Amino acid sequence: MRMYDLIMKKRGGGALSAEEIDYMISEYTQNRIPDYQMSAMMMAVYFRGMNEEETAALTMAMARSGDMLDLSAVDGIKVDKHSTGGVGDKTSIALAPMAAACGVKIAKMSGRGLGHTGGTIDKLESFKGFTTGITAEHFISQVNNIGISIMGQTLDIAPADKKLYALRDVTATVDNMSLIASSIMSKKLASGADAIVLDVKTGSGAFMKKEEDAFALAREMTALGKSVGKNMTAIVSDMDQPLGLAVGNALEVKEAIETLQGRGPADFTKLCITLGTYMVMAGGKAGSMEEAESMLREVIENGKALNKLAEFVEAQGGDKRAVYDTSLLPQATIVEEIISEKEGYVNHISCDEIGICSLILGGGRETKESEIDLSVGLVLHKKVGDHVKAGESLAAIHANDRAKLEAARERFLAAYTISDTAPAPSELIKGILR
Numbered sequence: 001m002r003m004y005d006l007i008m009k010k011r012g013g014g015a016l017s018a019e020e021i022d023y024m025i026s027e028y029t030q031n032r033i034p035d036y037q038m039s040a041m042m043m044a045v046y047f048r049g050m051n052e053e054e055t056a057a058l059t060m061a062m063a064r065s066g067d068m069l070d071l072s073a074v075d076g077i078k079v080d081k082h083s084t085g086g087v088g089d090k091t092s093i094a095l096a097p098m099a100a101a102c103g104v105k106i107a108k109m110s111g112r113g114l115g116h117t118g119g120t121i122d123k124l125e126s127f128k129g130f131t132t133g134i135t136a137e138h139f140i141s142q143v144n145n146i147g148i149s150i151m152g153q154t155l156d157i158a159p160a161d162k163k164l165y166a167l168r169d170v171t172a173t174v175d176n177m178s179l180i181a182s183s184i185m186s187k188k189l190a191s192g193a194d195a196i197v198l199d200v201k202t203g204s205g206a207f208m209k210k211e212e213d214a215f216a217l218a219r220e221m222t223a224l225g226k227s228v229g230k231n232m233t234a235i236v237s238d239m240d241q242p243l244g245l246a247v248g249n250a251l252e253v254k255e256a257i258e259t260l261q262g263r264g265p266a267d268f269t270k271l272c273i274t275l276g277t278y279m280v281m282a283g284g285k286a287g288s289m290e291e292a293e294s295m296l297r298e299v300i301e302n303g304k305a306l307n308k309l310a311e312f313v314e315a316q317g318g319d320k321r322a323v324y325d326t327s328l329l330p331q332a333t334i335v336e337e338i339i340s341e342k343e344g345y346v347n348h349i350s351c352d353e354i355g356i357c358s359l360i361l362g363g364g365r366e367t368k369e370s371e372i373d374l375s376v377g378l379v380l381h382k383k384v385g386d387h388v389k390a391g392e393s394l395a396a397i398h399a400n401d402r403a404k405l406e407a408a409r410e411r412f413l414a415a416y417t418i419s420d421t422a423p424a425p426s427e428l429i430k431g432i433l434r
């Protein structure tokens with residue numbers, strides 16, 4: 001087999017066989033196919049697409065390219081959750097302890113973020129001493145003992161995807177449905193869970209700007225998981241404005257804690273309850289959706305979900321006192337309000353731009369080597385549909401550097417569209433696929 005012939009075939013619109021895809025992925029992982037040939041292939045795929053069989057073969061080839069985590073030593077049904085990501089998305093930090101407090105086994109692998117704010121791991125490091133650099137043995141025994149563990153990517157999970165994703169990132173070939181679906185699902189399938197609940201985001205802060213594309217991605221990923229026997233659910237949810245009110249690592253952790261105390265923002269709480277209901281059902285812990293939902297509300301009311309977060313933080317070396325006293329989380333030295341000059345209704349918030357404000361403040365990574373400032377970010381006071389008076393605050397900005405604060409303030413004000421009339425209300429949950 002020659003890579004040149006495979007590129008020609010795809011360039012001409014042909015379908016690659018499973019053997020051809022296996023060959024291409026295995027040789028590329030072992031550095032026997034150069035980046036320039038793989039770049040040409042990715043561009044051919046970008047324009048010609050891949051059919052269902054090709055996408056499935058690519059997913060499995062990438063899943064098998066490194067370690068496959070064996071979770072058979074964990075008793076019961078293991079449930080994983082994955083979000084395609086967005087601004088203010090701190091869902092795992094509240095949802096994982098909620099589901100675990102209902103008896104669901106949460107064995108989750110998470111990554112660091114490259115972009116607006118950190119990923120789940122970065123956010124969890126707001127708890128002093130917390131580590132996700134644990135061994136597979138620690139991970140498994142922790143899930144058996146307390147029902148929850150989140151591990152960093154210490155294993156060599158889907159190395160082919162790691163290499164390919166880095167290449168796509170610099171060759172303008174990220175936003176292809178088959179490539180995104182196979183990239184995400186290869187990592188999920190190598191991580192060993194029995195059931196996967198996907199949160200596919202759509203809107204100005206998401207990969208999938210258009211709702212129809214988000215549904216197509218959700219369909220593709222659920223089909224991939226089902227084809228290898230996984231129990232799959234995908235929720236398509238709004239990312240046309242930040243989720244909740246907090247954007248920034250420690251600020252998001254604080255908001256997740258407040259949500260576990262029953263005083264979180266309505267949209268964020270609703271998303272956690274919706275995703276959680278499917279996780280509790282997939283984990284076999286409730287007989288109906290109604291029962292699953294009331295179990296989740298109960299563990300918030302009786303404090304079990306908050307205590308589960310504390311137990312989880314402690315089991316991974318973190319200072320659990322911050323769960324009960326959020327003043328122990330990293331704090332910025334400057335907190336200022338961003339004042340609106342206009343009166344009217346918030347009609348639109350350019351979600352990506354709010355993420356960039358957090359990045360400017362130091363809350364995200366521009367390159368893999370960047371250090372994150374966990375304390376900085378924004379807490380919104382006004383969201384889409386809210387009325388604002390001139391002189392009223394739109395958000396609080398948390399910073400450690402005045403020049404960065406001013407740059408973020410300017411960008412923030414430009415991201416808000418304030419008009420005379422209120423916009424039509426928009427749904428948080430756009431649809432659910434099973």
Ligand code: URA
Nearest residue numbers: 165174179180183184
């Ligand atoms: N996230 C991934 O892991 N892969 C993609 O291709 C896009 C988003």
